[in-house]
Amino acid sequence: MAYPDINPLDWSTVQPHVDTLLAADLTPANADAWLQGWSDLAAVLQESQVKIQRALSENTADEEADRQFNVLIEQIIPRSRLADQKLRDRLLSLNGFTPSSETVELVRRFRAAAAIFRPQNVPLVSQLMKLENRYDKITGGLSIDWDGAVETIPQANARLLNPDRGVRERAWRLIMAAYAGQRAELNALFLEMLPLRRQIARNAGLSDYRAFKWQELNRFDYTPADCFTFHDAIEHEVAPLARQLYTEQAAALGVAPLRPWDVEVNPYGAPLAPFTDVADLEEGASRIFQRVDPALATHFTTMRDGLLDLASRPNKAPGGYCEGLPVSGKPYIFMNAAGIHDDVQTLLHEGGHAFHFMESRRHPLVWNHNGPMEFCEVASMGMELLSAPYLEASQGGFYSEADARRAYADHLRSIVRFLPYMAVVDAFQHWVYVDAPEAVSAADLDAKWSELWDRFMIGIDFDGLQAEKESGWHRKLHIFTVPFYYVEYGLAQLGALQVWRNARQDQARAVADYRAALALGNTRSLSALFRAANTRFAFDRPTVGELMALVAEQLG
Numbered sequence: 001m002a003y004p005d006i007n008p009l010d011w012s013t014v015q016p017h018v019d020t021l022l023a024a025d026l027t028p029a030n031a032d033a034w035l036q037g038w039s040d041l042a043a044v045l046q047e048s049q050v051k052i053q054r055a056l057s058e059n060t061a062d063e064e065a066d067r068q069f070n071v072l073i074e075q076i077i078p079r080s081r082l083a084d085q086k087l088r089d090r091l092l093s094l095n096g097f098t099p100s101s102e103t104v105e106l107v108r109r110f111r112a113a114a115a116i117f118r119p120q121n122v123p124l125v126s127q128l129m130k131l132e133n134r135y136d137k138i139t140g141g142l143s144i145d146w147d148g149a150v151e152t153i154p155q156a157n158a159r160l161l162n163p164d165r166g167v168r169e170r171a172w173r174l175i176m177a178a179y180a181g182q183r184a185e186l187n188a189l190f191l192e193m194l195p196l197r198r199q200i201a202r203n204a205g206l207s208d209y210r211a212f213k214w215q216e217l218n219r220f221d222y223t224p225a226d227c228f229t230f231h232d233a234i235e236h237e238v239a240p241l242a243r244q245l246y247t248e249q250a251a252a253l254g255v256a257p258l259r260p261w262d263v264e265v266n267p268y269g270a271p272l273a274p275f276t277d278v279a280d281l282e283e284g285a286s287r288i289f290q291r292v293d294p295a296l297a298t299h300f301t302t303m304r305d306g307l308l309d310l311a312s313r314p315n316k317a318p319g320g321y322c323e324g325l326p327v328s329g330k331p332y333i334f335m336n337a338a339g340i341h342d343d344v345q346t347l348l349h350e351g352g353h354a355f356h357f358m359e360s361r362r363h364p365l366v367w368n369h370n371g372p373m374e375f376c377e378v379a380s381m382g383m384e385l386l387s388a389p390y391l392e393a394s395q396g397g398f399y400s401e402a403d404a405r406r407a408y409a410d411h412l413r414s415i416v417r418f419l420p421y422m423a424v425v426d427a428f429q430h431w432v433y434v435d436a437p438e439a440v441s442a443a444d445l446d447a448k449w450s451e452l453w454d455r456f457m458i459g460i461d462f463d464g465l466q467a468e469k470e471s472g473w474h475r476k477l478h479i480f481t482v483p484f485y486y487v488e489y490g491l492a493q494l495g496a497l498q499v500w501r502n503a504r505q506d507q508a509r510a511v512a513d514y515r516a517a518l519a520l521g522n523t524r525s526l527s528a529l530f531r532a533a534n535t536r537f538a539f540d541r542p543t544v545g546e547l548m549a550l551v552a553e554q555l556g
Helices: 015-023 031-058 063-092 104-116 121-140 153-161 165-180 183-203 209-216 224-253 278-292 294-301 341-360 373-386 401-435 442-456 466-470 477-481 487-505 507-519 526-532 541-555
Strands: 143-146 149-152 308-311 321-325 330-337
Touching (some): 015 031, 015 063, 031 063, 031 330, 104 209, 143 153, 149 153, 209 401, 278 294, 321 341, 341 401, 341 507, 401 477, 487 507, 507 526
Parallel strands (some): 308 330
């Protein structure tokens, strides 16, 4: 069913179609067709939201995009949420309806969403969306002055790779100063968000916001207690290896102790310079994807006509992401390339998300595209590792043989370093939304972040830099804009490492298993998707320890 008459920013053109669905003679026999009609309507609205978010991300100062965004969150999304709940209730109350393999997980998700939906939360969610957009504006507008030239934060971050320690320290301090200049505003912003999120949970009849998010995020396969098991495994199996890597880093650099501006630089050679402009980055990624799998490379080719925004520039939102356009049938990638190897990894990562969307589009219902967030990140992180054999120019990539080996080793080290940081971010949010006092202050937040940093991030000396350390939560956009969405990266990294382990034995089979799992979309449970990729959904000390031993072996 098509909806050519809809203006996605005018609800009066949408409501008649909602009314038609609500008034339909719904029976078990026609439920699938009815669901498809709703899915087609949802796809139109979803695509509109992606396009508006794209415009805002590409230029946070775009006044027309800002106007459309406000219409979206003030008029369209609230009505859409109310309509979705009525439509969910209509389906869930249908006697005799037995979900198929295509819809059994979808109905499970619908039941979870219906259980926590409250009309009074709709305006609160819209209010939070405005506040989240403010975070993007604040951080997207940050810059430093480098010898009279204005540089964005991603461009300044590239200077942390400079072999000259004085350059690195100067750049790091300028970046920290840029954030410090907004410290009071960021504190106030988060403390405005926090009570709204707590109220949403209370309205839903839940004890805390973590319980609300657990259900909203469809975390059916693991519990908060499992996250603490994962934190424990990271503390005992990963943090010691990370500390060893930091010790080796300091020795190779000839510095003692290792300071925060010494972490990103590669002590074994000049900074990798894989491309001079984003056209080179785009072309190199295309060659790598061709070597991984020609069908995936074809997906990437469909994006090279206006669906890649890769370069960093002023007033561009921070970070990177991929979104699917369900009506157009294509994905879109946004990132902030500054000419460094991390940009290559980011594009490979977001490419994995794009391939997930394209492989799962065979499922007719929009809600079954992609998958659970934890597995979406297996798609992206797995692609980074599946691409590793092709980083060398002779294999289609960017580097000499020696530099390709260095990039590969750097990536493995970055995984080890990331997992303790992930634990800091995740544990911080468990505390904020469950254990923090009702009248929690910015100083309390700083103290908890600092405490968790000292627990997990061992090996980096922050002596004399307490303010920079304790305000680190300001520099993690997920805490502000997508609360609780971070442990997914850690869980997925374990899946990706297992994909990599399999690929070291049989690359072609590992890629085939990976694609088979992506093609299932959101029609299977998280654990089942891991199994489809020939991996195991586990995060205890033995599992994490085994994978870290393999990484350590590869690093020599």
